[in-house]
Amino acid sequence: MMKLSNRIHSIDRTPIYFGNDALVKIDPFIRTLQTFHHAMIRGGQDAAGPPVGPAIFILVDPDTRKHCLPLLLQHSDVMAGAKVMEIEGGEQSKSIAKAEKLWNELLLAGAGRNSLLVNLGGGVVSDLGGFVAAGYQRGISYLNIPTTLIGQADAAIGGKTGVNLGHIKNQVGFFYAPKAVFVFPGFLNTLPEEQLRSGLAEVIKSALISDAALWRKILKHPVGALLKMPVDRGLWVNLIASTIKFKNKVVVQDYRERKLRKALNFGHTIGHALEGYSQTGHGEPLLHGDAVAAGMVCAAWLSHRKTGLSSEDLNAIRTYIGEGFPPFPVNRLSSPDIMEIMMHDKKNRNGQFQFTLISKPGHPLINIYCNHEEIFEALTTLSGWGLR
Ligand SMILES: NC(=O)c1ccc[n+]([C@@H]2O[C@H](COP(=O)([O-])OP(=O)(O)OC[C@H]3O[C@@H](n4cnc5c(N)ncnc54)[C@H](O)[C@@H]3O)[C@@H](O)[C@H]2O)c1
Structure with a gap:
């Protein structure tokens, strides 16, 4: 098990948990985060208390819902009551329209400032999910749990979030870092070969x-x-x-x-x-x-x-x-x-x-x-x- 600690600047810290036991690190991390959030609310001016709706939202696409979500839930009690939000797979989901749809879903479900978004997927899910987290109520916390090689080796790390404008890639976005990244290579076992090849390009780079x-x-x-x-x-x-x-x-x-x-x-x-x-x-x-x-x-x-x-x-x-x-x-x-x-x-x-x-x-x-x-x-x- 390797833990890479990433101190982006003095107040921002993104740990990266890597290895076959990365998933068991998730619950302890979220518990610490939630304690922190509740302390913030009690100590701050916002007396709204814990969120009205579910505290945790998990963003998936159809493939990660099928192949990765069951394994994640098996390893996480904390996420048992989470609301799952699904987008269509593929690059066309990285759009302002899709972000707006997700913001509305969060609003309707009662997401508040202390809600947590968990991005379970490849670069499309983490780029879009990070963008949505950055914009919702001026920024809620999020985690990246990358499930493709591109996601694990590249997209989930570094806090670049964004969507495309037409065919212009990543034209609108924010630097907005996840609270943590959990890299479990076992997710790659169900990845189609051409997606693995695609990720290999970033490794070669x-x-x-x-x-x-x-x-x-x-x-x-x-x-x-x-x-x-x-x-x-x-x-x-x-x-x-x-x-x-x-x-x-x-x-x-x-x-x-x-x-x-x-x-x-x-x-x-x-x-x-x-x-x-x-x-x-x-x-x-x-x-x-x-x-x-x-x-x-x-x-x-x-x-x-x-x-x-x-x-x-x-x-x-x-x-x-x-x-x-x-x-x-x-x-x-x-x-x-x-x-x-x-x-x-x-x-x-x-x-x-x-x-x-x-x-x-x-x-x-x-x-x-x-x-x-x-x-x-x-x-x-x-x-x-x-x-x-
Ligand atoms: N933010 C960054 O720093 C950064 C860096 C590199 C790439 N990116 C972005 O990442 C995107 C590409 O990422 P990607 O290649 O991961 O694409 P993707 O998220 O579309 O995933 C590729 C396909 O694999 C499926 N999939 C995901 N995990 C799976 C699993 N474990 N088993 C089976 N199927 C699975 C998905 O449903 C999808 O169909 C691009 O939009 C690119 O711009 C961002």
């Missing part, structure tokens, strides 16, 4: 920007072989723990993404645009990690052009990702549309595109400007990538 030795270790295991390995022990637990530790370290040092945290955007500048583009009726919508994987191929190409990434490292990245992830058909017709989406990305200022690139694995460089031609060329390298 983390290795490429932080840990050359970890990247070399990943290279020894082709994606297909990795996906067949047991996910709640051995190499996988090692990969997830390393990724969490690195993300946690970055978030503690740069919570508001002024500098260091931008390194985590490796592959995301183009990846988010590809993900958004794929949701506008052009083929099958891309999974987040598959889009990031394609984005990393482009970022590696830009790194080769601009920041000295060697041809060997570029080829290793292209081959590993190309053989393990689905190809994305970018052509001369789609590239301008993808660039148009990139223009709206909040990270690109004044028509300039800022990238995180690497000079070699483990060495990220932030705020590297790339021009239209370079990006266009990077996008077109995807056409010759992988299986096609």
Whole structure:
């Protein structure tokens, strides 16, 4: 059992409980939190007392209701009387309309300032749930219990919450940290293989920007072989723990993404645009990690052009990702549309595109400007990538 303690700033503290016994840590944590809440109410001006409705709300989607909620309730007496709120699965649930629906549900159920929202799901549930918690009555407490690899390795950690505006990813949101994160790798046993692959992209990203030795270790295991390995022990637990530790370290040092945290955007500048583009009726919508994987191929190409990434490292990245992830058909017709989406990305200022690139694995460089031609060329390298 590993406990990562994350002191974001002097008054905010987000512990991360990781391991096969993470679920048994939930009840003691909530009991402490509730005692704290009640003490706050008794001692403060708000004499409203405990919430009128249920104190705890659990946000799920249909898959996590089926696969994860029973196990959670088995380990938690405290959550026995919780109200379960369900959203549809998938990226389209990350919307203002869905947040408004949930705010109304909380209101109707009598949720108060001392209510607790528990996000049980992947990145969609934690991004939306965190957003809802941040907005409801100017902020209620929430916990993240991530159930996908993307959630466990990335999305549940770091306090970034948000929803999409149309096809522009995460355009509206808050930095609003959960009270704690409970990472139980066993939840990943029911995750479909393509979702595991999608999460692997974030693990690869983390290795490429932080840990050359970890990247070399990943290279020894082709994606297909990795996906067949047991996910709640051995190499996988090692990969997830390393990724969490690195993300946690970055978030503690740069919570508001002024500098260091931008390194985590490796592959995301183009990846988010590809993900958004794929949701506008052009083929099958891309999974987040598959889009990031394609984005990393482009970022590696830009790194080769601009920041000295060697041809060997570029080829290793292209081959590993190309053989393990689905190809994305970018052509001369789609590239301008993808660039148009990139223009709206909040990270690109004044028509300039800022990238995180690497000079070699483990060495990220932030705020590297790339021009239209370079990006266009990077996008077109995807056409010759992988299986096609
Ligand atoms: N806030 C952040 O820092 C951050 C970081 C990375 C990604 N994200 C966001 O995360 C989202 C992607 O997250 P995701 O890939 O987890 O998507 P997701 O939440 O949509 O989950 C993927 C699918 O897996 C299903 N699922 C979840 N847990 C399961 C389980 N244990 N067994 C079986 N099925 C299960 C879900 O129902 C869903 O259909 C994107 O919106 C992305 O922008 C946020």
